[in-house]
Amino acid sequence: MNWKRNRRNEVNAFESVPAYINTRRKTMDKKPGRNDVCWCGSNVKYKKCHAAFDDKIDSFKRIGATVPRRDIIKTPEQIELIKKSAEVNIAVLDYVAEHIKAGISTAEIDKWVYDETVKRGAIPAPLGYQGFPKSVCTSVNDAVCHGIPSEDEILEEGDIINVDCSTILNGYYSDSSRMFCIGEVDPRLKDLVDTVKESIEIGLKEVKPWGYLGDMGQAINDFITSRGYTVVREIGGHGVGLEFHEDPWVSYVSKKGTEMIMAPGMMFTIEPMVNMGKADVFVDEENDWTVYTEDGSPSAQWEIQVLITEAGYEIISY
Numbered sequence: 001m002n003w004k005r006n007r008r009n010e011v012n013a014f015e016s017v018p019a020y021i022n023t024r025r026k027t028m029d030k031k032p033g034r035n036d037v038c039w040c041g042s043n044v045k046y047k048k049c050h051a052a053f054d055d056k057i058d059s060f061k062r063i064g065a066t067v068p069r070r071d072i073i074k075t076p077e078q079i080e081l082i083k084k085s086a087e088v089n090i091a092v093l094d095y096v097a098e099h100i101k102a103g104i105s106t107a108e109i110d111k112w113v114y115d116e117t118v119k120r121g122a123i124p125a126p127l128g129y130q131g132f133p134k135s136v137c138t139s140v141n142d143a144v145c146h147g148i149p150s151e152d153e154i155l156e157e158g159d160i161i162n163v164d165c166s167t168i169l170n171g172y173y174s175d176s177s178r179m180f181c182i183g184e185v186d187p188r189l190k191d192l193v194d195t196v197k198e199s200i201e202i203g204l205k206e207v208k209p210w211g212y213l214g215d216m217g218q219a220i221n222d223f224i225t226s227r228g229y230t231v232v233r234e235i236g237g238h239g240v241g242l243e244f245h246e247d248p249w250v251s252y253v254s255k256k257g258t259e260m261i262m263a264p265g266m267m268f269t270i271e272p273m274v275n276m277g278k279a280d281v282f283v284d285e286e287n288d289w290t291v292y293t294e295d296g297s298p299s300a301q302w303e304i305q306v307l308i309t310e311a312g313y314e315i316i317s318y
């Protein structure tokens with residue numbers, strides 16, 4: 001158990017729980033013979049499929065780098081099915097974007113997300129996850145993440161809100177979140193929201209096959225802190241696709257040249273949580289879910305789901 005896992009357990013976030021039990025690991029450790037079929041399920045000979053990939057992984061292992069296990073490397077078939085899930089996730093967030101406004105409750109957003117997800121044949125991943133009671137997370141103003149939709153929470157002009165949607169379609173997971181400014185908001189809040197969105201673009205410049213996740217983490221952190229904001233340490237992104245939360249853990253307080261190697265076929269979220277004030281956060285004792293800024297300052301987050309490809313990356317959900 002490393003320090004990150006400890007910190008994450010303290011906040012009892014979605015990302016804090018080692019939630020996925022991997023059932024595929026057992027068959028995926030050994031290297032096939034060069035003329036045997038590849039371990040990835042492609043039915044192509046190993047030497048023409050992932051042999052070069054494994055050599056590359058071995059070269060990183062030799063220099064002590066953290067490398068992905070095979071069970072988080074998605075096959076082309078899995079990628080297609082995850083993209084179908086993401087189509088639903090994107091459509092649901094588009095629906096929220098069209099309808100969100102002052103005067104509605106966050107419980108109404110929850111109902112939209114449930115209805116729009118189910119009518120597309122999918123399931124909202126948060127519903128019942130580790131006991132989470134609703135279909136979506138709605139985090140308003142000083143709520144950092146994991147806000148629970150409520151009839152009593154009415155959006156007002158000037159609020160900022162993160163709506164975090166996750167979808168299961170045919171067993172495949174997608175996950176992304178967006179910020180919404182309700183009516184006219186204070187220019188300082190607008191700047192916070194825009195800066196976090198821009199930080200993802202900055203981070204994406206470092207997202208490439210055989211780079212380090214820390215290259216991206218540091219790029220985001222440097223940019224955010226240069227604008228006078230702070231990055232939440234305890235909660236980060238995560239692998240996603242075959243499960244809601246997979247390896248790797250994706251930090252935005254990490255350093256260049258550290259953390260896991262980004263290998264083609266990996267999929268994970270980029271979702272920095274950024275505070276206007278101090279980085280410290282706490283969990284609401286009453287619901288044991290919602291994370292707030294310790295100093296009550298506003299917080300913003302955008303989240304995308306990316307796939308590492310041979311050539312670079314592909315945005316799967318946004």
Ligand SMILES: [Zn+2]
Pocket residue numbers: 038039040041042049050
């Ligand atoms: Zn293969």
